[in-house]
Amino acid sequence: MLTHAPTLALRSLAAAAFLAFGAGAQAQPVASAQAPAIMSLVESMYPRLDTLYKDLHAHPELAFKETRTAAKLAAEMRAIGFEVTEKVGGTGVVALYRNGPGPVVMVRTDMDGLPMEEKTGLPYASQARTDWGGRDSFVAHSCGHDIHMASWLGTARALVALKDQWKGTLMFIGQPAEETVSGAKAMLADGLFTRFPKPDAAFALHTAPTPHGTVGYGIGISSSNSDALEIVFRGRGGHGSRPHTTIDPIVIAARFVTDVQTVVSREKDPAEFGVVTIGAIQGGTAGNIIPDTVTLRGTIRSYKPQVRDKLLDGVRRMAMAAATTSGAPEPVVKLVPGGEALVNDEAVVTRAATALKQALGAAHVVQTTAPSTGSEDFSAFINAGVPSMYFTIGVLDARDIAASAQPGGKPLARNHSPFFAPVPEPSIKTGVHAMTVAVLSALASK
Incomplete structure (x- = not known):
């Protein structure tokens, strides 16, 4: 040094x-x-x-x-x-x-x-x-x-x-x-x-x-290339003691955060650079209330155009899959292009x-x-x-x-x-x- x-x-x-x-x-x-x-x-x-x-x-x-x-x-x-x-x-x-x-x-x-x-x-x-x-x-x-x-x-x-x-x-x-x-x-x-x-x-x-x-x-x-993501998972709110009467968007969001990493680890060539990071999760107001919505924000990074396209497509698919699995409405997915x-x-x-x-x-x-x-x-x-x-x-x-x-x-x-x-x-x-x-x-x- x-x-x-x-x-x-x-x-x-x-x-x-x-x-x-x-x-x-x-x-x-x-x-x-x-x-x-x-x-x-x-x-x-x-x-x-x-x-x-x-x-x-x-x-x-x-x-x-x-x-x-x-x-x-x-x-x-x-x-x-x-x-x-x-x-x-x-x-x-x-x-x-x-x-x-x-x-x-x-x-x-x-x-x-x-x-x-x-x-x-x-x-x-x-x-x-x-x-x-x-x-x-x-x-x-x-x-x-x-x-x-x-x-x-x-x-x-x-x-x-x-x-x-x-x-x-x-x-x-x-x-x-x-x-x-x-x-x-x-x-x-x-x-x-x-x-x-x-x-x-x-x-x-x-x-x-x-x-x-x-x-x-x-x-x-x-x-790297940079793309921003914002996803709003929609559910049905209710009392925390009666989750069966709700569609919990926090659970949906948590599933997505984990599942989206399989795009990086299982769909992208491991020799190519690509990252999906969730940097912010916002939802709910109290511990005993299941909210109606949860918003996730994150960033997607890559070097090559084909890797970029794969990651963007994977984020969309995984967001839809997480919502569908819980019987929730279609999420609102925004992918905003950033720097090249x-x-x-x-x-x-x-x-x-x-x-x-x-x-x-x-x-x-x-x-x-x-x-x-x-x-x-x-x-x-x-x-x-x-x-x-x-x-x-x-x-x-x-x-x-x-x-x-x-x-x-x-x-x-x-x-x-x-x-x-x-x-x-x-x-x-x-x-x-x-x-x-x-x-x-x-x-x-x-």
């Missing part, structure tokens, strides 16, 4: 910063004399980024409700010198910085939090609450989008400070509703690539439960990975061997015809990761855990460095 990864990453990046922006012959190096200035720049901006990060962390907002967050990002980008347009696709932000003729390079950050309670105990932990689907809910940045936003702003500052080293147009977007895999589509539908320049390349990063100071990347398929599998562009990734390895050190930039099982609607921009790279940055202490792997070790708090707590400074600094290098590799590609 890279216990001292952040220090090594920053030193190696300072020493080799921007010496090579890509593998192509057209890439133009920056003199090594710039390295001390770059290091000074990152160090000088960090206190501002730290304050911003902790403010965003303490004030998360849910999908399409990111009004405070978007306003803060917009104000920061205007102060840097970007032309800013707000309310694109609802609460989205588009910021442009034109620096002569050259490629248009897009950098995406997501802005939304999750409807869950934070339990980290950090002094800047979120206490925010809001309405979520008609009920009161906590809100937390338990997926690291606050790290993304701080890195995004730091990258914008670094690139503008280095504007004499590149030509082209920066297109920085703050995307709403990534967690509901709907914000990218909303921005595209609102004219993202018609009202504004269509990028020649695009980048996005995401936190990962790996050692801070490290970067992970893949070529080709890098995330994300496919990284080989040329963009190869060029950026070469630059990243030279900047951070090859030991700290690792190509993954398998796609993520998570989903990401950054794929919508790729499917709109933009060659892109989506990569990860580690955000945890390597010592904690190593300790969790020992027998009896404390389980690691990963993304979407109420205890997920990135280490801010090395994570954000690595995010700024890595994204700046990646963007420069694309700006130097033409």
Whole structure:
């Protein structure tokens, strides 16, 4: 494990910063004399980024409700010198910085939090609450989008400070509703690539439960398809002491939760990735009342279209079978398409990975061997015809990761855990460095 990864990453990046922006012959190096200035720049901006990060962390907002967050990002980008347009696709932000003729390079950050309670105990932990689907809910940045936003702003500052080293147009977007895999589509539908320049390349990063100071990347398929399910099982309510006079939807729902897993274990090729997870069950008001309905919500993940189709069909069949077995009315089944599998562009990734390895050190930039099982609607921009790279940055202490792997070790708090707590400074600094290098590799590609 890279216990001292952040220090090594920053030193190696300072020493080799921007010496090579890509593998192509057209890439133009920056003199090594710039390295001390770059290091000074990152160090000088960090206190501002730290304050911003902790403010965003303490004030998360849910999908399409990111009004405070978007306003803060917009104000920061205007102060840097970007032309800013707000309310694109609802609460989205588009910021442009034109620096002569050259490629248009897009950098995406997501802005939304999750409807869950934070339990980290950090002094800047979120206490925010809001309405979520008609009920009161906590809100937390338990997926690291606050790290993304701080890195995004730091990258914008670094690139503008280095504007004499590149030509082209920066297109920085703050995307709403990534967690509901709907914000990218909303921005595209609102004219993202018609009202504004269509990028020649695009980048996005995401936190990962790996050692801070490290970067992970893949070529080709890098995330899963995502579909949401909502099923309402209908029964006939009554007194808990007389179940024979009712049709109990809780029993039906419980049967479905168990039976639907046979689609994964017995119908899908075991060599292919596919997951059906039920994340929420809502029904009933008291222990002695059998309710009329029970609602289940969940997620379906896959890589390949044929596996996706099999899982969707299986969910429908199993829901119908569970209801029919109990003599219940037909259930209401909603399967909502989400994000498509994300496919990284080989040329963009190869060029950026070469630059990243030279900047951070090859030991700290690792190509993954398998796609993520998570989903990401950054794929919508790729499917709109933009060659892109989506990569990860580690955000945890390597010592904690190593300790969790020992027998009896404390389980690691990963993304979407109420205890997920990135280490801010090395994570954000690595995010700024890595994204700046990646963007420069694309700006130097033409």
